[in-house]
Amino acid sequence: MRRIYMDHNATTPLREEVLEAMLPYLREEFGNASSPHSFGIRARKAIEAAREKVAAALGAQPREIVFTGCGTEADNQAIKGVAFADRGKGDHLITSRVEHKAVLETCQYLEKQGFRATYLPVDEYGLVSPADVAAAITDRTLLASVMFANNEVGTVQPVAEIAQVCREKGVYLHTDAIQAVGKLPLDVHQLGVDLLSLSAHKFYGPKGVGVLYVRKGVKIDPLLHGGHQEWGQRAATENVAGIVGLGRAIELRLDEMDAEATRLAALRDRLYEGLVGRIDHIHLNGHPIQRLPGTLNVSFEYIEGEGIIMGLDMAGVAVSSGSACTSGSLEPSHVLLAMGVHPAVAQGSIRFSLGRENTEADVDTVVETLPPIVERLRAMSMFSAQTPFPEEAGPRRR
Numbered sequence: 001m002r003r004i005y006m007d008h009n010a011t012t013p014l015r016e017e018v019l020e021a022m023l024p025y026l027r028e029e030f031g032n033a034s035s036p037h038s039f040g041i042r043a044r045k046a047i048e049a050a051r052e053k054v055a056a057a058l059g060a061q062p063r064e065i066v067f068t069g070c071g072t073e074a075d076n077q078a079i080k081g082v083a084f085a086d087r088g089k090g091d092h093l094i095t096s097r098v099e100h101k102a103v104l105e106t107c108q109y110l111e112k113q114g115f116r117a118t119y120l121p122v123d124e125y126g127l128v129s130p131a132d133v134a135a136a137i138t139d140r141t142l143l144a145s146v147m148f149a150n151n152e153v154g155t156v157q158p159v160a161e162i163a164q165v166c167r168e169k170g171v172y173l174h175t176d177a178i179q180a181v182g183k184l185p186l187d188v189h190q191l192g193v194d195l196l197s198l199s200a201h202k203f204y205g206p207k208g209v210g211v212l213y214v215r216k217g218v219k220i221d222p223l224l225h226g227g228h229q230e231w232g233q234r235a236a237t238e239n240v241a242g243i244v245g246l247g248r249a250i251e252l253r254l255d256e257m258d259a260e261a262t263r264l265a266a267l268r269d270r271l272y273e274g275l276v277g278r279i280d281h282i283h284l285n286g287h288p289i290q291r292l293p294g295t296l297n298v299s300f301e302y303i304e305g306e307g308i309i310m311g312l313d314m315a316g317v318a319v320s321s322g323s324a325c326t327s328g329s330l331e332p333s334h335v336l337l338a339m340g341v342h343p344a345v346a347q348g349s350i351r352f353s354l355g356r357e358n359t360e361a362d363v364d365t366v367v368e369t370l371p372p373i374v375e376r377l378r379a380m381s382m383f384s385a386q387t388p389f390p391e392e393a394g395p396r397r398r
């Protein structure tokens with residue numbers, strides 16, 4: 001059975017070219033980049049070459065690129081870094097209700113440390129309003145953190161407009177662009193952001209390596225202490241192979257980005273149209289246009305997403321319900337709830353996230369495979385189109 005992977009927002013396969021680039025640094029080029037001898041110098045050169053590639057991809061200066069241990073760390077470092085560095089100037093943070101937990105739980109942690117946080121609502125498509133950001137800013141606000149593109153529904157936020165609001169009010173803006181790299185153009189100057197997070201494993205690079213872009217002049221406290229690496233912003237011996245892989249992956253991804261975005265958007269739409277034509281009572285989640293090219297999030301009424309995932313997995317198709325970090329929790333997605341989706345409908349949601357290896361044939365296989373699974377689950381479900389909706393809920397959206 002050919003297995004079809006449609007969970008690229010959870011993680012992507014490592015590209016062969018990226019592995020090739022990394023291998024020497026896992027074998028003979030094992031030097032510590034801080035060592036003064038030739039082993040160290042070669043490792044340092046490899047890191048700096050990767051830094052230049054990342055900087056070029058973002059329109060940044062190499063000195064503004066800090067390598068981290070993952071995307072979660074980059075988000076933590078951005079938010080805690082500004083909060084602790086600027087503690088004397090204020091104590092308020094702004095974010096949105098649809099952020100990844102790496103941002104939400106960091107803000108919740110800071111609340112326990114005496115900071116205050118505002119969690120902005122979103123509209124039915126998952127969009128944050130720049131006017132809401134403006135209204136939430138006070139003279140105690142240090143930072144706003146609004147993601148570039150949502151990992152569950154793919155909605156792309158108006159980050160440039162939000163950045164303008166923040167700039168006018170003298171507040172830093174961080175954006176978690178972890179789902180957007182290699183899918184949409186990202187230029188830190190055009191966007192006007194101060195901090196931006198990336199993670200290599202979302203764009204066919206290795207796991208366990210990320211980037212925080214820190215605009216020149218922005219002061220952040222480090223998370224890790226104990227070394228001078230990354231100009232004292234991240235103490236730890238660098239993951240040379242991972243950093244080299246990240247650099248190669250971003251370079252390759254940018255070369256193919258435009259063509260891939262067009263191809264994936266067409267596949268995504270073919271998948272949705274195929275499903276809508278064969279299955280009743282389904283809803284698209286996320287913005288219909290302002291959305292990542294390969295992301296399709298759909299709610300199937302009267303059944304639970306976990307059942308669909310298991311049915312599809314047995315048929316050789318890997319998808320997920322919402323974020324990989326929270327799937328399995330059986331709680332409805334906080335993103336869908338924030339968008340006003342009824343909890344019972346949110347439970348029946350599936351995220352298809354398409355990537356490089358997916359083809360039209362894969363999409364057609366899923367369109368054929370899924371309807372009988374949904375039909376079987378609905379036949380077993382206590383709810384159906386004939387019975388009242390849970391709690392006589394009225395609208396499918398609250």
Ligand code: PLP
Pocket residue numbers: 009010070071072073075100102147149150151176178179199200208210324325
């Ligand atoms: N932020 C977003 C939007 C994500 O999708 C992810 C990955 O799931 C993360 C943060 C965390 O990144 P990492 O897995 O590199 O820690």
